Amino acid sequence: MLVPGSVLVTAAGIAAGPVPIPLSSLTRILGHELGFGPAELGAELESHRNIVMSTRIPRVLLGFAVGAGLALAGCVVQVLVRNILAEPYLLGISSGATAGAAASILFGYGSALGVWGLTGSAFAGAIAAIVLVLAVSGIGGTANSTRLILAGIAVSFMLAALTNFMVFASQGQSGARSVLFWMLGSLQQARWEQLAPTWLTVVLAGAVFWLWSRRLDALALGDDASRSLGIDAPAFRRLAFLLVAFLVAVVVSVSGSIGFVGLVVPHLARRAVGAVHRLVLPVSALMGGSLLVAADLVARTAFAPRELPLGILTALLGTPLLLILVHRFNRRRNET
Amino acid sequence: MAADHREPDRSQAGAAADGGAGLLAAKDLDLAFGGTRVLRGLTLSPQQGRTLGIVGPNGSGKSTLLGCLFGALRPDAGEVLLDGEPLRRFSQAEIARRLAVVTQQQGGDIDLTVQEMVLLGRSPFVSPWRAYSARDRALAQEAMEHTGVAQLRHRLLGELSGGERQRALIARALTQQPQLILLDEPTNHLDIHYQHAIMTLISGARHRCIVVCHDLNLAARYCDEIVVLHQGGVIAQGPPDAVLRRALIEEVYRVRVREHHVDGALQFSFRLP
Known part of the structure; x- marks a missing residue:
């Protein structure tokens, strides 16, 4: 059900927009592109083809990968710190990646490496953020949830301030605008050449996480239980955090920091299929991808012709759930 | 690669019949936490009995010793030996195929x-590429029936009572088919019925067990070998009747002790001196 759903959402994401494109035209355009449709499209179809090929398809495919990546990162981070309130955005990983990306844009270092220079810089920022958060909250084995979230929020603020300061110090107008784009999160600048690296990273990271399914299940039981099952929990946690940080850095470097997908989606996925990661991970990836494509659709069309930055929309949708979870969390802790 | 993950095929009943395999010992363990020495030259002989109870007052190093025995804690000095070989030479996965910890x-x-948790007991033996086999599922089912949690298998762990949870954890350990099970105060916070139910389950297991036990009377009744820890060292190890002497308990716990014999087992009552 989830797979056809994802395909449907993706098709809708391509078809809808300021210029709506009927599904019949869409199939003819795709047929033409793949070489088994009509050879000549005619003027109207040709202009649609331009829209579909140059903006809609890269945007939707990138959005799917970004949503899937954020959802996967959320799933894994929640197990690593054993707290369902954790997600890349709240733990400061996204802000770290944003700060890294901003530094690269504004001061141009790593620019010799092209897209990967930006990603590398974002990765360094993400790693720095997560190391700082974990060091401050003193998580060796079992994390104190409150401390962890507080540390994450403090580090997020700090890195956001750092990013703002870099914008302030850099003077350049265009740089400042593209950094703002990173901070708000958007798929507006999706390009074809971003698709391969992003999809590759998301699929590979997802595959590794999936092979780690039982390790993640075991880690959810506690460090002692994981050790009993043959897993060196601290070492595994470090390795997994590294992969999560890389995944988030790649995602953030193409879409900016989009929050709460990593919080909402794993929660919904666990409600649907239980907590076992062999199921939760693929389900989260599909849900995350579909959700982000759908959210982007709303962001593009709700205030057309103006476009709502995607990060604002996901935050508006995600924070109420966070509040509910925090409330429930408190009540449960008070009972025990 | 998958074949390397599988242990030799043997039935659950065969686990303890491996003779000498799965024997832990410790030599001259020293371990300090932030300047406080918790273990001081602790030496533990390989267990003779089936169920070894580790007893001792608060702070005597019971849980710390247990942590060292399965590699969660690394001693500052000394060595834990598994079947005569230093524990640190085994990978965590190799240890998991021999020891289960609760x-x-x-x-x-x-x-x-x-059920999901109990099945994880098979994870050290299953390649990450594979799903659990029918045999893995059968072993988990057998363990859940043995510990009486089969009817709870679809319940979430967080919804279980203390006693149910403890039995589910033991089912996971049994599913691991270890040579030895280590348990840290499994009767903590349980009512009297469950204290005895859990200890019966442990002492009746076909596996060798090492149990950290707070309650001397439970240890005396259910363990066939006792280690008494005091100030970070072993001060006695042997059969309960030989080890749990009045004078020793009075010294270690700083209480007055009266001995009783109940159903053939030594039991104690205590009062302050």
């Missing part, structure tokens, strides 16, 4: 069902 550590927010 501690009181709670999981977090992400809650598995009883």
Whole structure:
């Protein structure tokens, strides 16, 4: 059900927009592109083809990968710190990646490496953020949830301030605008050449996480239980955090920091299929991808012709759930 | 590669019949936490009995010793030996195929069902590429029936009572088909019925067990070998009747002791001196 759903959402994401494109035209355009449709499209179809090929398809495919990546990162981070309130955005990983990306844009270092220079810089920022958060909250084995979230929020603020300061110090107008784009999160600048690296990273990271399914299940039981099952929990946690940080850095470097997908989606996925990661991970990836494509659709069309930055929309949708979870969390802790 | 993950095929009943395999010992363990020496030259002989109870007052190093025995804690000096070989030479996965551990550590927010948790006992033997086999599922089912949690298998761990949870954890340990099971105060916070039910389950297991036990009377009744820890060292090890002497308990616990014999087992009552 989830797979056809994802395909449907993706098709809708391509078809809808300021210029709506009927599904019949869409199939003819795709047929033409793949070489088994009509050879000549005619003027109207040709202009649609331009829209579909140059903006809609890269945007939707990138959005799917970004949503899937954020959802996967959320799933894994929640197990690593054993707290369902954790997600890349709240733990400061996204802000770290944003700060890294901003530094690269504004001061141009790593620019010799092209897209990967930006990603590398974002990765360094993400790693720095997560190391700082974990060091401050003193998580060796079992994390104190409150401390962890507080540390994450403090580090997020700090890195956001750092990013703002870099914008302030850099003077350049265009740089400042593209950094703002990173901070708000958007798929507006999706390009074809971003698709391969992003999809590759998301699929590979997802595959590794999936092979780690039982390790993640075991880690959810506690460090002692994981050790009993043959897993060196601290070492595994470090390795997994590294992969999560890389995944988030790649995602953030193409879409900016989009929050709460990593919080909402794993929660919904666990409600649907239980907590076992062999199921939760693929389900989260599909849900995350579909959700982000759908959210982007709303962001593009709700205030057309103006476009709502995607990060604002996901935050508006995600924070109420966070509040509910925090409330429930408190009540449960008070009972025990 | 998958074949390397599989242990030789043997039935659950055969686990303890491996003779000398799965024997832990410790030599001259020293371990300090932040300047406080918790273990001081602790030496533990390989167990003779089936169920070894580790007893001792608060702070005597019971849980710390247990942590060292399965590699969760690394001693500052000395050596833990598994079948005569230093434990640190074994990988964590190799240890998991020999030892199962049940501690009181709670999981977090992400809650598995009883069956999912018990099946994880097979994870050290299953390649990450593969699903659990029919045999893995049968072993988990057998363990859940043995510990009486089969009817709870679809319940979430967080919904279980203390006693149910403890039995589910033991089912996971049994599913691991270890040569030895280590348990850290498995009767903590349980009512009297469950204290005896859990200790019966442990002492009746076909596996060798090492149990950290707070309650001397439970240890005396259910263990066939006792280690008494005092100030970070072993001060006695042997059969309960030989080890749990009045004078020793009075000295270690700083209480007055009266001995009784109940159903053939030595039992004690205590009062302050």
